[in-house]
Amino acid sequence: MTSRYVGLIFGAGASAAEGAPVIKNFLQKAFEFFPPDFGRDTIDDLTNDIWNFLIEYYNKPLRTSQEVAENIPALDEVFTNIDYAISNNLSLTPFYNPERLSIVKKSLISLICKTLTKTISSSNSYQTLLNGVLRSRTISPIFISLNYDCILDKCLSDCNKLNYGFISPRTFPILIKLHGSLNWSYCSLCERIDIHNEDDYPFDTRYELKCSLCGNSFTQPVLITPTLFKNYDIPPLKQLWSLSLNLLSTVDKVVFIGYSLPENDVAVIQLIKRAFAIKGKMPEIMVVDKNNDVFRRYIKIFGGQIAGIDYGFSPECARFILDWLKQKPK
Numbered sequence: 001m002t003s004r005y006v007g008l009i010f011g012a013g014a015s016a017a018e019g020a021p022v023i024k025n026f027l028q029k030a031f032e033f034f035p036p037d038f039g040r041d042t043i044d045d046l047t048n049d050i051w052n053f054l055i056e057y058y059n060k061p062l063r064t065s066q067e068v069a070e071n072i073p074a075l076d077e078v079f080t081n082i083d084y085a086i087s088n089n090l091s092l093t094p095f096y097n098p099e100r101l102s103i104v105k106k107s108l109i110s111l112i113c114k115t116l117t118k119t120i121s122s123s124n125s126y127q128t129l130l131n132g133v134l135r136s137r138t139i140s141p142i143f144i145s146l147n148y149d150c151i152l153d154k155c156l157s158d159c160n161k162l163n164y165g166f167i168s169p170r171t172f173p174i175l176i177k178l179h180g181s182l183n184w185s186y187c188s189l190c191e192r193i194d195i196h197n198e199d200d201y202p203f204d205t206r207y208e209l210k211c212s213l214c215g216n217s218f219t220q221p222v223l224i225t226p227t228l229f230k231n232y233d234i235p236p237l238k239q240l241w242s243l244s245l246n247l248l249s250t251v252d253k254v255v256f257i258g259y260s261l262p263e264n265d266v267a268v269i270q271l272i273k274r275a276f277a278i279k280g281k282m283p284e285i286m287v288v289d290k291n292n293d294v295f296r297r298y299i300k301i302f303g304g305q306i307a308g309i310d311y312g313f314s315p316e317c318a319r320f321i322l323d324w325l326k327q328k329p330k
């Protein structure tokens with residue numbers, strides 16, 4: 001029996017089911033776990049650095065997580081401000097010039113990584129879905145994640161099935177992380193992405209990070225931040241984008257889990273629509289999201305018939321998704 005290719009695309013809502021904060025409340029949650037400690041030296045402390053910047057730029061006190069929720073825009077808007085200034089060579093205040101803002105950006109990336117690592121408390125929904133998908137002989141899964149966290153990676157690696165597509169682009173299951181990953185670092189000398197273990201994530205950028213191949217310190221975390229000005233100029237990541245275009249053009253069913261097609265993800269939306277255009281036919285689509293507006297957005301972007309599950313990602317929902325994926329397409 002030949003198996004059919006199916007796509008499973010995960011957004012922030014999927015990881016929220018396992019405890020991760022979403023963009024809207026991210027900074028508030030981050031403050032609860034990593035508040036500033038201004039008794040310490042702010043130059044060396046990435047956590048103090050980012051809170052200091054937000055206090056100065058938005059000119060508001062940040063003493064509680066409630067104040068963060070009320071006084072500071074959401075994470076994507078903060079990133080967009082920083083990225084716009086950096087890419088246009090502008091200062092945001094007398095102190096925060098483009099060079100200094102590049103450090104602020106690193107501090108913010110570090111805070112995101114620390115917060116995700118701290119808040120994710122389970123993997124039940126992912127695990128249930130994965131167990132069923134891997135056991136099925138009729139479907140070959142293409143997992144695409146827009147998340148930085150490593151919940152799915154860990155579930156796959158526990159089954160010895162983790163393949164990020166760098167080395168074996170045609171071995172299934174495959175997990176493509178279009179926005180990078182907490183456990184990746186990129187070396188701009190060898191143009192290679194290093195994979196790190198859980199106890200060695202590369203986001204604490206105070207320290208120089210050496211590439212495991214060339215030994216040089218030209219490495220950086222691989223995280224495409226949630227901003228209007230996304231920059232995808234990391235060669236191995238570009239290859240993954242082409243690979244997912246290619247793979248998504250082969251699927252006859254695709255399920256979107258907790259992904260709201262945000263406007264600042266225009267590159268992702270175009271990629272998916274291009275893949276369907278190559279195929280010449282829309283695959284059957286299922287959308288899993290609690291929010292009805294998200295469902296309506298899918299109809300706007302893709303048109304046609306779209307199946308929906310209007311409760312969040314859960315083990316029960318995972319079983320429902322699995323049944324749907326295994327049914328032959330109409």
Ligand SMILES: [Zn+2]
Pocket residue numbers: 187188189190191211212213214215216
């Ligand atoms: Zn290197």
